[in-house]
Amino acid sequence: MKRIPGLWPITNLRFAYYLLGVLYLALGTVMLGLEALSLVLRESPWGFLAGALVGLGLGFGFRRLGDPKHEPGRAEALLTIALIWLLVPALGAIPFYISGGMPYLDALFEAVSGFTTTGATALADFSQFGYSLFFWRSLMQWFGGVGFLVLVVALLSHLAVAGRQLFITESTGVQKEPFTPRLRTAAQSILKVYTALTLAAALCYWIAGVPAFEAICNALTTLPAAGFSPNPRSFEQYSPLAQWFGTVFMFLGGAGFVLQYRLFFTKDPRPLLKDVELRIYTLIVLAFSLSLAVFLMTHHSQNMNYAWGDALRHAFFNVTSIVTTTGFASADFALWAPAAQAILVAAMFVGGCAGSGAGGIKVIRWLVVGAIVRRELIRSLHPQAVLTLRLGSKTLGEDVMRSVAAFISLYVVLVAVGALLISLLENNFVVGFTASAQAVGNIGPGLGAIGPMGSYAGLEPLSKVILIIEMWAGRIELIPVFALLTPELWKKLRG
Amino acid sequence: MKSWPRFAKAQAVNPIPVATYMTGTVYVALGGVMGILGLADTLLGEDALGFFVGAVIGLLLGALLRRLGSPQAEPRRAEALLTVAGLWILVPVLGAVPFWISGGLSYLDALFEATSGFSTTGATILADFEQFSYGLFFWRSLSQWFGGMGILLLFIVVLPHLALAGRQMFFAETTGVQKQQLTPKLRQTANYILRVYLLLTLFTLIAYLLTGVPLFEAITNTFSSVSAGGFSPNPQSFANYAPLTQWIAAGVMFLTGVNLLLQYRAIFGREYTAPLRDPEFRAYALIVLVVGLAMAGILFVRHDYTLEPALRHAFFQTTSIITGTGFASADFAQWVIPAQTLLVMLMFIGGSAGSVGGSIKVIRWLIIGALVRRELQRALHPQAVLPLRVGNKNIGEDVMRSVAAFITLYVSLFALGVLVMGMLEEDFVVAFSASAAAIGNVGPGLGTVGPMAHYGDLHPISKAVMIFQMWAGRIELIAVFSLFTPELWRRLRAQTRS
Numbered sequence: 001m002k003r004i005p006g007l008w009p010i011t012n013l014r015f016a017y018y019l020l021g022v023l024y025l026a027l028g029t030v031m032l033g034l035e036a037l038s039l040v041l042r043e044s045p046w047g048f049l050a051g052a053l054v055g056l057g058l059g060f061g062f063r064r065l066g067d068p069k070h071e072p073g074r075a076e077a078l079l080t081i082a083l084i085w086l087l088v089p090a091l092g093a094i095p096f097y098i099s100g101g102m103p104y105l106d107a108l109f110e111a112v113s114g115f116t117t118t119g120a121t122a123l124a125d126f127s128q129f130g131y132s133l134f135f136w137r138s139l140m141q142w143f144g145g146v147g148f149l150v151l152v153v154a155l156l157s158h159l160a161v162a163g164r165q166l167f168i169t170e171s172t173g174v175q176k177e178p179f180t181p182r183l184r185t186a187a188q189s190i191l192k193v194y195t196a197l198t199l200a201a202a203l204c205y206w207i208a209g210v211p212a213f214e215a216i217c218n219a220l221t222t223l224p225a226a227g228f229s230p231n232p233r234s235f236e237q238y239s240p241l242a243q244w245f246g247t248v249f250m251f252l253g254g255a256g257f258v259l260q261y262r263l264f265f266t267k268d269p270r271p272l273l274k275d276v277e278l279r280i281y282t283l284i285v286l287a288f289s290l291s292l293a294v295f296l297m298t299h300h301s302q303n304m305n306y307a308w309g310d311a312l313r314h315a316f317f318n319v320t321s322i323v324t325t326t327g328f329a330s331a332d333f334a335l336w337a338p339a340a341q342a343i344l345v346a347a348m349f350v351g352g353c354a355g356s357g358a359g360g361i362k363v364i365r366w367l368v369v370g371a372i373v374r375r376e377l378i379r380s381l382h383p384q385a386v387l388t389l390r391l392g393s394k395t396l397g398e399d400v401m402r403s404v405a406a407f408i409s410l411y412v413v414l415v416a417v418g419a420l421l422i423s424l425l426e427n428n429f430v431v432g433f434t435a436s437a438q439a440v441g442n443i444g445p446g447l448g449a450i451g452p453m454g455s456y457a458g459l460e461p462l463s464k465v466i467l468i469i470e471m472w473a474g475r476i477e478l479i480p481v482f483a484l485l486t487p488e489l490w491k492k493l494r495g
Numbered sequence: 496m497k498s499w500p501r502f503a504k505a506q507a508v509n510p511i512p513v514a515t516y517m518t519g520t521v522y523v524a525l526g527g528v529m530g531i532l533g534l535a536d537t538l539l540g541e542d543a544l545g546f547f548v549g550a551v552i553g554l555l556l557g558a559l560l561r562r563l564g565s566p567q568a569e570p571r572r573a574e575a576l577l578t579v580a581g582l583w584i585l586v587p588v589l590g591a592v593p594f595w596i597s598g599g600l601s602y603l604d605a606l607f608e609a610t611s612g613f614s615t616t617g618a619t620i621l622a623d624f625e626q627f628s629y630g631l632f633f634w635r636s637l638s639q640w641f642g643g644m645g646i647l648l649l650f651i652v653v654l655p656h657l658a659l660a661g662r663q664m665f666f667a668e669t670t671g672v673q674k675q676q677l678t679p680k681l682r683q684t685a686n687y688i689l690r691v692y693l694l695l696t697l698f699t700l701i702a703y704l705l706t707g708v709p710l711f712e713a714i715t716n717t718f719s720s721v722s723a724g725g726f727s728p729n730p731q732s733f734a735n736y737a738p739l740t741q742w743i744a745a746g747v748m749f750l751t752g753v754n755l756l757l758q759y760r761a762i763f764g765r766e767y768t769a770p771l772r773d774p775e776f777r778a779y780a781l782i783v784l785v786v787g788l789a790m791a792g793i794l795f796v797r798h799d800y801t802l803e804p805a806l807r808h809a810f811f812q813t814t815s816i817i818t819g820t821g822f823a824s825a826d827f828a829q830w831v832i833p834a835q836t837l838l839v840m841l842m843f844i845g846g847s848a849g850s851v852g853g854s855i856k857v858i859r860w861l862i863i864g865a866l867v868r869r870e871l872q873r874a875l876h877p878q879a880v881l882p883l884r885v886g887n888k889n890i891g892e893d894v895m896r897s898v899a900a901f902i903t904l905y906v907s908l909f910a911l912g913v914l915v916m917g918m919l920e921e922d923f924v925v926a927f928s929a930s931a932a933a934i935g936n937v938g939p940g941l942g943t944v945g946p947m948a949h950y951g952d953l954h955p956i957s958k959a960v961m962i963f964q965m966w967a968g969r970i971e972l973i974a975v976f977s978l979f980t981p982e983l984w985r986r987l988r989a990q991t992r993s
Contacts, residue, residue: 074874074875074876074877075875078874078875295918337921338917338918338920338921338922338923338926339917339918339919339921341917341923342913342914342917342918342923342926343914343918345917345923346910346913346914349910369903372896372899372900372903373900373903373904374980375900376896376897376900376901376973377900377973377976377977377979377980377982378980378982379897380572380576380657380658380659380973380974380977381572381573381576381977381980381982381983381986382572383572383658398892399873401896402866402870402895403870403873405866405899405903406866406867406869406870406871407870408903409863409866409867409899409902410867412906416840416843419836420836420837420840423832423833423836424832424833424836427831427832427833428832429832429835429836429923429924429927430923430924432836433927447923479870479871479874480874482867482871483871483874483875485871486868486871486872486875488872488875488876489875492875
């Protein structure tokens with residue numbers, strides 16, 4: 001193809017075009033299948049039809065423009081991740097727009113929230129959507145989880161950004177080598193666990209009395225730590241057993257699939273028990289849940305305190321839901337006492353384990369930061385001492401430490417700027433802060449009007465745009481998005 | 496004289512001679528000041544018992560500690576950290592006595608008030624301003640003025656020498672602080688700082704008097720202005736003063752957030768352009784200007800302010816919060832949410848590193864910005880060796896690490912405060928703003944702890960948390976957190992044996 005000056009089409013981006021084309025074709029095909037479903041159920045077929053046509057048409061075009069053999073450079077890889085995570089929701093939003101009776105911005109919000117496994121909904125009235133749309137909503141979260149695990153986790157660790165070089169190396173054996181069969185094996189093993197757990201979750205929900213359709217949809221959104229539910233009350237009306245099942249599967253969803261693979265398929269529990277991150281993750285969930293349970297029993301509200309069984313169940317369910325950034329709710333925690341809400345807001349900043357579909361900062365990064373701080377305190381006593389940074393039995397490189405520090409700074413700044421702008425727009429501090437924190441962390445519900453039983457539909461359009469950007473940036477771990485703002489990236493792409 | 500040998504023995508085994516001696520000296524000095532205030536208060540016919548008790552405790556305990564300690568030894572790092580952390584909490588412990596005995600406060604409340612004073616925070620638990628005599632108001636403001644002087648010496652002389660929280664490089668070129676060079680240059684630096692501080696105090700006092708502030712309020716407000724403290728004997732803070740006074744105060748507060756060494760060079764060294772070439776000053780001035788104008792816009796559009804009051808209140812409040820002063824020219828807890836949100840953001844910025852301003856400080860944000868920018872470049876060129884630059888200075892990796900650790904500790908302590916107070920106070924806005932205001936040494940928060948309100952109704956545990964935050968936040972955390980490492984205590988014990 002002849003090289004055309006300017007941005008479009010940058011010949012360096014041929015791999016991105018190819019990948020985008022393949023994904024558009026795949027999504028187009030899926031929407032074609034859902035088209036059949038909507039026809040069978042006699043629901044509005046036009047959204048999926050339009051989506052399928054656009055997807056297949058553009059998919060062919062992009063694939064033709066692209067080249068699978070083009071080895072992507074770093075700049076191209078970063079841009080590819082960023083582009084895909086924005087353009088795939090743009091296609092996925094079409095059915096919501098045409099058949100769901102939503103303005104395109106709301107539809108895009110819903111789709112971004114879907115593919116980024118956030119779970120924040122712009123749907124105010126759940127009767128607006130048919131079964132096929134709800135199924136599509138849940139399915140896109142499941143795909144989003146797969147995409148994150150395969151594309152982001154593998155690619156980011158390959159690119160060694162945001163401290164990712166550390167997290168995956170040991171568990172998958174990915175060293176600084178090109179995309180190898182080894183990585184492919186790791187991806188396959190992750191997908192096996194992911195699929196197996198999804199099936200198990202659907203079955204368990206169904207056994208515990210959840211209607212079959214809701215059981216399937218909820219299972220699809222549990223494992224990627226996503227949180228869309230076709231039921232407007234989320235998990236509130238399900239049986240206690242179903243809620244406990246939800247807690248367990250959310251916990252597993254946030255625990256990292258690579259480690260679980262070893263347990264389930266190689267029957268070797270040792271790496272699981274030795275893993276520092278998993279231990280701390282478990283400890284955090286336990287500590288937060290138990291303290292929340294105490295508050296629910298004693299300080300819940302003026303006239304209704306929970307009995308200890310209910311308190312424990314709601315505490316474990318909602319803490320697990322927030323820590324893993326799923327966003328299901330077994331009760332409307334926006335109505336709880338501020339003390340209980342404070343625990344949940346703190347939990348928003350934890351995030352799951354690095355090898356999972358969970359969003360947020362992630363437990364391991366906190367461990368790295370803790371190690372840095374501890375070392376600096378010791379250094380304040382021995383300024384000349386050469387101290388290595390250790391995590392469990394591993395020694396951390398200075399580059400990992402720098403990346404993690406920069407990542408957390410960007411994360412906090414993005415949350416703060418979003419909170420500021422949304423507070424300005426919505427005139428509400430609690431909504432602004434929790435909306436921003438949940439969006440960057442890909443959690444879903446906030447507090448106040450945007451609580452678990454509420455909706456983001458009432459926000460200002462500009463607030464929705466900010467949240468879309470935050471969900472997008474948060475999901476792909478910020479660095480690819482912020483790299484787009486540096487002139488170097490564009491220079492590299494042109495050169 | 497039988498007991499002298501015993502003292503000598505105690506002195507010999509005392510593992511922390513310098514810490515003891517310093518505390519003793521400061522206690523004697525404070526005791527003397529309280530004695531004078533007690534006499535003055537007696538002449539005014541007010542209840543002076545609190546001052547006299549404080550004076551007696553201060554003088555006796557101070558003399559005892561001085562005797563137990565020794566000024567000769569050059570303190571080791573562990574002891575230096577302990578001295579800094581110890582002084583900044585033990586001084587308020589003594590300074591609280593007059594509030595407790597004569598002010599009708601419980602000891603916890605008195606300690607809150609005194610910590611808020613010496614840490615130049617300006618958060619008050621005083622619900623009823625009638626409760627305090629002139630003497631107590633004077634003491635309250637004087638404690639801030641002392642606190643400001645103390646913190647300047649700490650920030651510009653002691654912490655850079657200890658290489659804590661990244662301070663080893665902030666003034667490297669202005670003061671020439673090098674490792675192992677404690678005297679004479681440092682003494683000279685201290686001298687410069689105090690000259691600027693006194694000049695600013697004098698200027699502020701005259702300006703307040705000329706614009707019609709009553710004498711007593713002019714003196715006390717001057718003390719709490721130049722130290723970025725924020726205590727005012729007037730329950731309405733600056734709201735009832737003339738517009739010109741408010742403009743002058745805004746200007747003074749702006750100056751308190753500027754590196755004093757730069758001011759020294761501009762005023763005494765006639766290097767008038769020195770501040771303009773300093774990246775930290777430029778960033779600081781830019782932030783004040785941008786936020787001030789944005790806030791003025793919000794006030795002008797969303798409130799009934801006309802142009803001049805909108806600008807005046809906006810710049811007054813911006814400088815007051817960014818420097819951690821905490822004066823109020825209007826009850827900003829009643830402003831629209833966007834204006835309040837801007838103020839909360841300012842609480843996390845702080846003044847320049849070489850000023851009395853609290854919070855994180857502008858230079859640290861510049862360093863974090865440079866770090867993030869470099870990581871983004873590294874995402875593209877992983878093998879590139881890129882220096883970290885702020886302005887035209889190279890930042891060492893050790894400084895970067897210290898700054899990253901500092902900000903992490905800062906945010907964690909802030910978040911912990913929000914969590915604990917959120918549980919106790921059942922009010923998210925109060926918890927969030929109180930925690931930010933305490934650790935940043937700002938003073939007023941929002942909601943029921945706004946500038947015209949007080950912290951008196953908080954849960955005792957919340958007050959204790961805030962005392963801890965004010966203390967740790969003021970001396971930039973590291974000294975306090977190092978107390979929690981077993982390493983420090985092991986070193987102190989080792990010192991005894993040797």
